[in-house]
Amino acid sequence: MGNIGLYIFLFFGILIVLSGIFMVKQQTAAIVERFGKFIGVRNSGLQFKIPVFDKIAGRVNLRIQQLDVVVETKTKDDVFVRLKISVQFQVRKDAVYDAFYKLENPHDQITSYVFDVVRAEVPKMKLDDVFERKDDIAIAVKGELNEAMSSYGFDIIKTLVTDIDPDLQVKEAMNRINAAEREKVAAEFEAEAERIKIVAKARAEAESKRLQGQGIADQRREIARGLEESVDVLNNVGINSQEASALIVVTQHYDTLQSMGEQTNSNLILMPNSPQAGSNMLNDMIASFVASNQIGEQMKKDNEAKGIVNKKKPRGEA
Template sequence: MDSGIPNFVFFVIVAIFVVAVLLPSMIVITGQQNVRLIETFGRFSSVRQAGLSFKLPWPIQTATSNFSLRVREIAEDVGVKSSDNAFVVVPIRVQFAVKEGGERDAFYRLDDPDAQIRSYVVNQVRSTASNMTFDDLFRSRDAFETDVERTLAVRMGEFGFKIENVLVDDPQPSVQLREAFDRVIAAQRLKEAATNEGEALRIKSVAAAQAEGESLRIRGEAYAAFRNIIAEGNAEALTKFTDKTGLIEKDALDFFISVNEMEAVTTAAQAGGRVVFVTGSARSGVDKAVLGMVEPDGE
């Protein structure tokens, strides 16, 4: 028995030593929001979630380093050409993470996930933008984001990733395109200014014509009223004149005409003018001296 005791102790010591050496390789500690993948003789066997777990000792099983499950973001300024041949830069940010159950594909299938997802993003953005006009890139930005996100979700889902969000900022036109737009806008402003000036002139002309028409109407009414007053006054004067002189209306009118002609001659003479006055045809039945008229010889 005494000879057996040292052997037992030896085996215990050896066992303790082996466990002490192998135990650290059997412990798997996984950080929060991370996973570690267990490989058995180099072949994937399981996924360990956050916390403490155990595996077979090395070299039977090995554990990969912590593989992050956090949402990651890549930002890229993608130069694209629209369907109407406009060259613009589209700033885009893609947020992605490892989907549940996709840890194996995400870890093994992509050597550099960020770089390869960036490549998919660039290709997809250019492909989508090539079917849109420059205006569509601005006006339909939500549709643009949705299209890119939907396509990337399908492609990246095959590699164990999910697309959390796609954010597209305002496309930035090239310097040449920006200058061309500035010229177009300036031309539109000049056109609008010319149109406004022409409309102002038209309104002013219409207003002046309306005012002139209103003025002529008022003057016409005034002239008509004036003529009516004169006519009424002449009629009244003619009636009184015929009643008192006993002349008939025709002779009375001839008399008034003669008086007007003499007043016209007098007014012209006072103004320093020279007037040749020719009377009408000889009047009969009325004393020429009374009428103030001289009948030309030979008539």
């Protein structure tokens, strides 16, 4: 029986000794109390405490943590909006005691300060300004939290405005405004493109008319040169200029009739179009040339006669 009692005593003794050994994980701090009184902070690694008398009151996370807070408030232009604020914070290693004993629930404390700052800043801004100046809101939240939480052993690493969600009707109105604005820009671009097309088409037509006119002028110049050469050839064989001109016109008349006859689908009729039209045209032209020459000669004689009469009149006579 004595040996059994010794074994039991040794067994419980080992358990008591082992209960004084504990391990603390990396980036974690353990709070040790003795009879409810704070004794010390144990950092990562294998640690010891007095069995039975000492106990681990709690563990404090030293890593960076994030708390997301959703705040609903009203802007200056009376639009209700929900903002999601992400707060990244960390317990300082030298202030584990304050972080553990001074605050019952640090998350609630941080949330309260976020609500206070956001509802003080956003009502000063219009909705568009909230989107444009969200960094200013984040900076204001961080400044207020740093000032309030530093005395509790917390460092505010960063604050971010991660979401801005206006009322559903406001979002629909904003979407309609954006759509109308985009349609306006698209219409302006389409109008500008149409204007460019019209200008380009007008320039092309103007250039085409210019080239067409130049071509017609060149064509007429070559026709006149050809007629001049034809008249010279006919003059060399004893045909005067009037007869040569009439002959050329008649030749062109028959050439025109021939080209019209080659086109089966043409509805053009050249007047006059009788078999004797060519000879009648030639006779009429020769007669008109002769009559114009006679009139020209008579006018020349009349002018010469008037000149002689004026020279014979004495000075002073009307």
